[in-house]
Amino acid sequence: MNYDLLKGVRVIESSAFIAAPLCGMTLAQLGAEVIRVDLIGGGLDYQRLPMMPEGRSIYWTSLNKAKKSVAIDIKRPEGRELLQRLVGAPGEAGGILLTNIGTPWLSHKTLSELRPDLISCTIEGNFDGSTAVDYTVNCATGYPMLTGTGSPDRPVNHTLPAWDVICANQAATAIVAALARRQGSGEGAEIRLALSDSAFSTLSNLGLLTESELIGQQRESLGNYLYGAFGHDFATSDGRRVMIVAISARQWRALVKACDLQSAVQSLEAALGVNFDSEADRFEGRELLAALIKQWCIKRPLAEIEAHFIQHGVAYGPYRTVRQLLQEDKRVSLDNPIFERIQTPGVGEHLAAGTPLRFGHMSRQAVQPAPELGEHTDEVLADVLGLSDQQIGALRDSGIVGGS
């Protein structure tokens, strides 16, 4: 954990892939004791690429930092009962389940018999309980037809599993809100969140549904132009690229000044009868404006452009590969308080982010790596369920629990 806001909260997580594990990690980094339960030897996502050569999955270890790991064979009834008992264990801390497994034996109804104040959060594909994953949701959002050179014939998927990440954070808000309520009233909560609802509600919140319904506007893909104001990418003389945006009038005037385009822009405005201080006019005239700015950028190396833009307050950013990001961007380095170097078992020493949240007047604690699989099996069975060494040994002998 990085902060102890959620100290004294125990979450049992039975999950795989991105949304549920990332939710659990979010809570763990804010101080909750998050116990991830996996099959002995690992579940569906334990070997997910990228893998360290002869080592562990970078995917799994990146998404499970700061958690405890317990290995239980939940394919067997005895294993299922153990998981149920972990969720239902008495005490103020417990009674919280996070899962993306929709199954009767992990349902709110079943588990709330053990703890009436149960908080359960089930992440599902669609609101009707049917399956969906980020990729099979994203194709329905319309975004692939709007991205890059995307069209209905040749959609372009984005690569970031954005809906998974959004869903994870929405689930985290829900669990913490339910916790705050339980603190006051003692009441539990049954939370359900469909990945596709994370996506479709975002379309509603960003106005895309309403513009289509009410004004019949079907956005077209704009390449790297941004919708509704001015923004595009430009090449520099030294083979780099920068993204430049002018959403507000102030950003626009800064850009014009930095590129010394005042007279060119004024002439264009007079000739066309437009006012580029208006974001709608900038959007309409984006190709003309980009042609002007392109000339300026291509004559200068990135360093010179950056110096000019910083001086004038232009909103811009250089494009970077992940390697360049690690090499040259101080925001992804130990200069940034959210980053630390950590040692992950089976992976090695590497830079890793803790929570992006920064709380003043609270000491930020070390970023904790992912556990080894089953590292905390014995500890958790003893501490949470009060099992004896002998009982734990018997569970191990019969293959119901495992782990290092």
Next chain:
Amino acid sequence: MNYDLLKGVRVIESSAFIAAPLCGMTLAQLGAEVIRVDLIGGGLDYQRLPMMPEGRSIYWTSLNKAKKSVAIDIKRPEGRELLQRLVGAPGEAGGILLTNIGTPWLSHKTLSELRPDLISCTIEGNFDGSTAVDYTVNCATGYPMLTGTGSPDRPVNHTLPAWDVICANQAATAIVAALARRQGSGEGAEIRLALSDSAFSTLSNLGLLTESELIGQQRESLGNYLYGAFGHDFATSDGRRVMIVAISARQWRALVKACDLQSAVQSLEAALGVNFDSEADRFEGRELLAALIKQWCIKRPLAEIEAHFIQHGVAYGPYRTVRQLLQEDKRVSLDNPIFERIQTPGVGEHLAAGTPLRFGHMSRQAVQPAPELGEHTDEVLADVLGLSDQQIGALRDSGIVGGS
């Protein structure tokens, strides 16, 4: 609000654009009284595209559902003092500020003098307080070089402002966690969250930083293939497209069976010495596998493909434009409990999502539209600050407050 989990919580929001307003809306939909403060006549984002013809911004009204709106001229000292007093007003409910305006008069230090238990959440561009927007952050993440046909020379920006949406939800979790803590201890919290940290921590959490640092792996753009397993888009005989994925072995076997490819796949496995039950082998052999599946899909209309895929449990989704989504996807209709038809002033009647979260055993309340600008100025000044009609009248006369 859709639920009353955060009932009795009042958040003063001084914000613009996406991240901070979407955070506020998230809290409002969970029951907080969220009072958005804008300049009289609206701030930077009040006319943001898309606009209703002769009406209001669909962008603004979509991002500010379920809030109260107060119009104050915060460019004047008297207006700033009013905003400060709204944040600092006594009572259990208050003392919460959400902003993306980094300015001394709205700083935690200044406002905590009014309320020592202040919770402030400031969303900033970068961790050092410098400016950044979604587009100028995204270019640094490496994703544009991995998206579609993206390369270092020709990056492809994604269109979804994903970092803004992620940042909004992270801020919501932080505020609710700070609230839960204040309930217990009475302590306030100063929260800072940089948009670029939302992005860079996501790169860490998804393993991209570590794979670059430790194994020097520089991912290349894969078009619509997914990384690490099998997934691609395919054309149907009736001019539609479907995204098909096989991440787990079960999904893979369902796909093989649905497309009747058992013998073809077995022959390929024998010839190549691979096992497509392994996700790494599926990823390696993705082009071969896609060629097989392409043949099957192009001979069938979408409806037939869907029937087959549903029967066999294949993970797939049709591509849709936003218009098709509204026309044919029941997940974006009144069949889905998160959607309702609402009436937004200056926009009209339209489908809108409430919170994607669904809480069992709590009644879901109506989706509330965005307010008119300044609709609640008088109400809030009277209720929160206890101002008399005469005092409010004087503030209106001097142009310090406004609104309908």
